[in-house]
Amino acid sequence: MKKVIFDVDTGIDDAMAIAYAVNSPELEILGLTTSYGNVEVEAATRNTLAVLEKVGKRIPVFAGAEKPLKRKTREGYAKNVHGEDGLGNVLDFQPQYSAESETAVDFIINQVKKRPHEVTIIAVGPLTNLALAIQKAPELVRLVGDVVIMGGAVFVPGNATPHAEANIFTDPEAAKVVFSSSLPITLVGLDVTMQTLLPRDKVEAWRGSEAGEFFANMVGFYHDFYESFRPGIGGCGLHDPLAVGVAIDPSFVKPTYIGVNVITEGEEDGRTVPNPEGEQKIQVCTEVDASRFLDHFLKRMPVIK
Ligand SMILES: [Ca+2]
Numbered sequence: 001m002k003k004v005i006f007d008v009d010t011g012i013d014d015a016m017a018i019a020y021a022v023n024s025p026e027l028e029i030l031g032l033t034t035s036y037g038n039v040e041v042e043a044a045t046r047n048t049l050a051v052l053e054k055v056g057k058r059i060p061v062f063a064g065a066e067k068p069l070k071r072k073t074r075e076g077y078a079k080n081v082h083g084e085d086g087l088g089n090v091l092d093f094q095p096q097y098s099a100e101s102e103t104a105v106d107f108i109i110n111q112v113k114k115r116p117h118e119v120t121i122i123a124v125g126p127l128t129n130l131a132l133a134i135q136k137a138p139e140l141v142r143l144v145g146d147v148v149i150m151g152g153a154v155f156v157p158g159n160a161t162p163h164a165e166a167n168i169f170t171d172p173e174a175a176k177v178v179f180s181s182s183l184p185i186t187l188v189g190l191d192v193t194m195q196t197l198l199p200r201d202k203v204e205a206w207r208g209s210e211a212g213e214f215f216a217n218m219v220g221f222y223h224d225f226y227e228s229f230r231p232g233i234g235g236c237g238l239h240d241p242l243a244v245g246v247a248i249d250p251s252f253v254k255p256t257y258i259g260v261n262v263i264t265e266g267e268e269d270g271r272t273v274p275n276p277e278g279e280q281k282i283q284v285c286t287e288v289d290a291s292r293f294l295d296h297f298l299k300r301m302p303v304i305k
Contacts (some may be wrong), residue, residue, distance in 0.1 A: 001028040007054040009037025009125030010047035012222040022057045023300045026248045033104035035065040037125040038078040046245035049095035051110040052250035054211045064104025078206035088221025108133040113152035115145045124150040124240035125295045131174035141181045152189035152272035156220035164270030172270045176262040188243045192288040197235030215266035
């Protein structure tokens with residue numbers, strides 16, 4: 001089993017990724033760390049606890065960054081995509097449990113030091129927590145097992161802007177810190193996640209249980225958003241779940257090993273630019289076996305039945 005720290009900013013695709021991860025026997029989730037991003041950090045933490053409760057798992061949650069390294073949070077966060085509550089406006093209960101007292105950054109540092117070369121970090125929100133952790137404890141970069149990041153749009157257009165993907169656009173300085181460190185990174189960006197669409201009828205099949213209704217209603221909101229910005233798209237992007245999929249089975253994707261620069265100003269702010277000459281290279285996923293991944297994801301989702 002891979003020991004995993006799962007860093008989330010729980011909106012709708014994070015929620016699906018959490019359900020997928022905790023129902024995958026290949027992964028042992030040591031803890032979930034949260035940050036602002038799709039919503040405020042308090043809401044992301046609450047949502048993470050609520051999703052765990054819905055899928056019947058008790059895993060510790062650690063609250064993290066409330067804002068980017070050097071900037072303000074984005075106006076309105078990403079509530080147009082994920083709903084006011086971050087979960088498609090379906091959250092109708094307060095979770096029973098609370099976050100732990102240790103901070104996300106300290107949890108990351110302490111776990112990685114305790115288990116050198118064993119911990120996989122899956123990061124599917126802005127990269128603020130990870131950047132803060134390696135700034136506070138630079139030795140982490142040689143102690144982490146590996147890092148799978150949902151973020152970036154290296155060879156394709158962005159989604160937050162025509163150039164930038166949302167997680168990177170939210171804190172480009174943090175992304176720059178992380179990509180220029182010597183962390184062993186696999187980048188699961190829009191290059192591949194926009195090829196893994198979840199059709200609406202698959203989600204309707206989840207109905208019939210309390211948790212199934214919760215997920216189906218939540219993802220329905222996400223489908224409506226996708227349909228509104230690209231009519232006829234026929235599904236929603238499985239961004240964060242694909243990062244979990246790649247951590248479970250790297251053969252879902254094909255990467256290219258290349259440097260990635262992050263633009264931190266101007267019209268292309270937040271853009272991830274391929275840099276073949278870059279000294280610090282990372283695995284950028286460029287191809288995905290979308291149907292095999294989708295089957296795998298859907299088979300693991302009956303956790304909610
Ligand atoms: Ca996310």
